[in-house]
Amino acid sequence: MLIGYARISKSDGSQTLDLQIDALKEAGISENYIYKDEASGSIDDRQDLTNCLKTLREGDTLVVWKLDRLGRNLKHLVNLVQELHDKGVGLKVLTGQGANIDTTTPSGKMVFAIFAALAEFERALIRERTIAGLAAARARGRKGGRKLAISKVQLSLAQAAMENKKTNVNDLCKELGISRTTLYRYLNPNGALRNR
Structure with missing residues (x-):
């Protein structure tokens, strides 16, 4: 089953969900199966995203208009897609820079694997810089913590x-x-x- 998710950042009327909902309907998703949030992507607790993720079952595919509508950052996206993969759920992105991602296809899995590798690389670089920074601070007599x-x-x-x-x-x-x-x-x- 195809399940859609749409999100806008502002609920003050300056943005609407219409474009995303139209694209999701055109992709074959009934409006009854489209979850909608009006919240910043930086907010952890997005109620309809949480409900959407609870609804998804093995064999389902989560469809989003653009990748940035789903995740807060690359790490969040990678974790979210891993969670979907563990449940046996696919992810399909309709437009934007993530439009090549359809984890139900081999090429989509490969593209996402590259994203995951980049996120892991980013985590390793951050850790490396943190350790080097703490060592430099200790060398100058400062304690972290x-x-x-x-x-x-x-x-x-x-x-x-x-x-x-x-x-x-x-x-x-x-x-x-x-x-x-x-x-x-x-x-x-x-x-x-x-x-x-």
Whole structure:
């Protein structure tokens, strides 16, 4: 079965779904099987896309007008198509730069495999640059990672207060403006610093 998906970025009336819906109907999809979102492609939670993906069954083909209507970025697209492939669902793109993609055909599978290889290459380059950047920062004496959630002054006050067994931890946390979880991330119950 052919299932369609259409998306526009703005719901303020400056864009319409008409062009996409017409193209999907022309491709043989009943309007009852066209899912529509009016949301930016950068938004993770697109309700009709989620519903569309739940509807798809083995042997179905998801049809989109253009590839950019479906995914946020190359990585998202690759993951989405892999998910479809794992379910036994094909993907067909009607127009645009992704129009060669029809994963129900051997040539479409090959084109998508090239996309997947490029996405993997991009991930490897990002990882390589990140590792090199962290090494350069360490060489200059900087440490990576999350900033402390508690200041050194707060930490010293908390240590001194927790050495006294009568200290109420909830009151101490309120006074310092931190949570118990944050406090115990840095200090043991006796006030000694934790190894981090």
